[in-house]
Amino acid sequence: MKTFLKSVSYLGLALSIVPSLLVFAGRLSMETNLNLMAVGMVLWFATAVFWIKRDQGL
Amino acid sequence: MSQPTPAPTLVERLDALYEYDREPVAPNKLHGGKTFIAMFAGEHVAGTEFVLGPLLVIHGVSATDALGGLLLGNVLAVLSWALMCAPIAVRERLTVYWQIRKIAGPYLTVFYSAAFAVTLCLLAGAMVNVSTTAIAHPFGIESPNYAAGEYFPSAPWIAVAVVIGSVIAMLAVLGFDRIAHFSKICAPWMPLIFLAGAFGALPILGVSDLASFWEAAQTKIWTGVPATGESKYGFWSCVGLAWLCNVSQHMGMGDVTIFRFAKKWQYGFASAFGMFIGHYFAWIASGILCAAFIVTQKAAGVDQPNVNPGNIAWLGAGWAGLVCVVLAGWTTANPTLYRAGLAFQTATPNWSRWRVTLIAGAVMIFTACIPAVNFFLDRIVAYYGLFFMPLGAFIFIDYWVFPRIGLQKYFAEKRRLTASWPAAVGWFGSFGIGFVLFAKDNYAAFGGVNAWLPKWLADYRADFFMQVLPAWILAVVLYTVCSFVQQKFTAKSAA
Numbered sequence: 340m341k342t343f344l345k346s347v348s349y350l351g352l353a354l355s356i357v358p359s360l361l362v363f364a365g366r367l368s369m370e371t372n373l374n375l376m377a378v379g380m381v382l383w384f385a386t387a388v389f390w391i392k393r394d395q396g397l
Numbered sequence: 398m399s400q401p402t403p404a405p406t407l408v409e410r411l412d413a414l415y416e417y418d419r420e421p422v423a424p425n426k427l428h429g430g431k432t433f434i435a436m437f438a439g440e441h442v443a444g445t446e447f448v449l450g451p452l453l454v455i456h457g458v459s460a461t462d463a464l465g466g467l468l469l470g471n472v473l474a475v476l477s478w479a480l481m482c483a484p485i486a487v488r489e490r491l492t493v494y495w496q497i498r499k500i501a502g503p504y505l506t507v508f509y510s511a512a513f514a515v516t517l518c519l520l521a522g523a524m525v526n527v528s529t530t531a532i533a534h535p536f537g538i539e540s541p542n543y544a545a546g547e548y549f550p551s552a553p554w555i556a557v558a559v560v561i562g563s564v565i566a567m568l569a570v571l572g573f574d575r576i577a578h579f580s581k582i583c584a585p586w587m588p589l590i591f592l593a594g595a596f597g598a599l600p601i602l603g604v605s606d607l608a609s610f611w612e613a614a615q616t617k618i619w620t621g622v623p624a625t626g627e628s629k630y631g632f633w634s635c636v637g638l639a640w641l642c643n644v645s646q647h648m649g650m651g652d653v654t655i656f657r658f659a660k661k662w663q664y665g666f667a668s669a670f671g672m673f674i675g676h677y678f679a680w681i682a683s684g685i686l687c688a689a690f691i692v693t694q695k696a697a698g699v700d701q702p703n704v705n706p707g708n709i710a711w712l713g714a715g716w717a718g719l720v721c722v723v724l725a726g727w728t729t730a731n732p733t734l735y736r737a738g739l740a741f742q743t744a745t746p747n748w749s750r751w752r753v754t755l756i757a758g759a760v761m762i763f764t765a766c767i768p769a770v771n772f773f774l775d776r777i778v779a780y781y782g783l784f785f786m787p788l789g790a791f792i793f794i795d796y797w798v799f800p801r802i803g804l805q806k807y808f809a810e811k812r813r814l815t816a817s818w819p820a821a822v823g824w825f826g827s828f829g830i831g832f833v834l835f836a837k838d839n840y841a842a843f844g845g846v847n848a849w850l851p852k853w854l855a856d857y858r859a860d861f862f863m864q865v866l867p868a869w870i871l872a873v874v875l876y877t878v879c880s881f882v883q884q885k886f887t888a889k890s891a892a
Contacts, residue, residue, distance in 0.1 A: 351586075352585060352586065352589060355586060355589045355590060355593055355717065356589045356592060356593045356596075358593075359592075359593035359594070359596040359597040359714075360596055362596065362597045362600060363596045363597070363599055363600060363604075363605075364605075365600070365605060369597060369600075372593075372597055373597075373714065373715030373716070373717070374715075376590070376593060376714055376715060376716075376717040376718075377715060377716040377717050379717070380586070380590075380716070380717040380720060383586050384582065384586075387582045387585075387586075388579075388582055391578075391581055391582050393577075393578045393581075
C-alpha cells in the first residue's frame, strides 16, 4: 500500500514540473500545463500525508 | 500564619519559560545531518520569497548582479552558519536565550525577547499579506498596488486578511505540531512550483531555449533599470540582502537553538539546502515570474502592473501557484506567530498562552493590512537582521577571543550582573552608528549629519544591505573595548 501511495505521490510531483518543461520547449500549451499542475498538486497532497512521517522535533 | 509568596519578577518568569532547555542537550537527543537538511530545505521556502525576488527586479538589479550577487551572498550566509553558529552550538549545546543571558545579563535578554516578539509579529503579518493576495485573487478582490499609490487595502481584502489571520492565530493557539508535519509535506512540492512557474513563464519573455535565456535575463528580467521612483540596487545590494536575510539566525546566533542538537558542527553546511533552494532558485524564479507578469500587463495596456504574489503565481502556475502562495505564507506564519506568543508571554504572567497568542495574532493581522510592509520587506528584513545581529557577534567574540586576550568569558553570568553595559553599548551603539551612516545620505531628517562628520566619514556612502560587515566589526570593537574597561576596572576595585 505504501509503495502504491509513494508512486502516486511521485507522479504528482512529476506532473507539477514536467509539463512546464514541455511548455518551455514549445510542446504543450500553457493552459494544459496549469491543469496538469493542479492535478499533480491534488495527487501529491492526497497521498503524501499518509507516508511522510512526523518529525521527532528538535 | 504563612507569608504570602512574592510575585515572581519578570526575569524569573522568563527563566521559568525557558527552564526546560536550560541544560545542555543530552547525547542521546542528538540528530544526524539529514534532519538539518530537511529542516533547512523546508523552512526557507516561504511566502515572502514571492516578494523578495520581484523587489530585486523592481529595484533594477542587472542579471549579473542578481545571479552573481545572490550566489555570493548565499555562500556567505552558509559559511556564517557553518563556521560561526554551528561550532559554538555543538560545544555549548544551549539555546540562544541562555547564550545571550550569559553575556548580556537577564534585563537585556528580556528586552531582546520582547523586541524579537514584535519583529516576529511583523514578519508573520507579511506572510499573511502574501497568503491574502492569493486567496483574494479567485474572488476577484484586487490586492492593493502600493507602487501605484494604493496605501490602504479595500474592505473585502481586509476581510479576507482577517479570516486568514484568525485561522493562523487559532492554529497557533492549538500548537503547531500538525502544522510542522504539514510543512514537511509541502517541502518537496513548493520549490517545484516555483521552478515550474518560472519555466512556464519564460516563453512569455521570448525565451525558447537556454541560449536565449541570458539575453532575456539582461534585457527583460534584470534590466539594470529600476521602476519609476524606485532606488537602484546593485551587485553588493544582492550580496548583502542574501547574507542579511537570515543574519539573526547565523551571525546573530539564533540557530544555536537548532544546532545544539547536531552531532557535528559540519551540519551547519546543511543550511546550503535552504539558501540555494529558497533564497537563490526561488528568488530567481519569482523574479522571472515578476518580469513575465509586467510584460503581459504592459502588453494589455496596464501602465502600472500590480506585482504581488497572488498575481505572479497565477500567471505561471495557476491554481497550484495560488495554493503554493497560500501554503508558503501559512506554514511559515504559523510557527512565527507561535514563537512570538511564547516571547510575549513573559511580559504577561497571569495571562494564558491562548490569550497572548491571540493578541500577537491581532498585531499580525493589523500588520498584514499595511501594504507598505511587503513593499519595503527587504528593508524591514535588513533592519531586523542588523538590530539583532550584534548579540550574536558578542557570543562569538566572547567564546573564541576573550580567553585569548586575557578577558573572562560569560562575565555577566559569573558576576551575576542584571545587565552588561558593554553589551548594551555594543548593541545599541553599533546599530545606531550604522543607521546614522546610512540615514545621513538617504533620509532628509538626517541630512545635516554630514556637516558634523570628518570629511572621510561624510564621503562614506553606505550600501544599506552591505552594512552587515561594518556593523559586525563595530559591535565587536565596542563590546571588546568596553569589556576590557569593565573587567580591568572591576578587578582593580576588587583588589
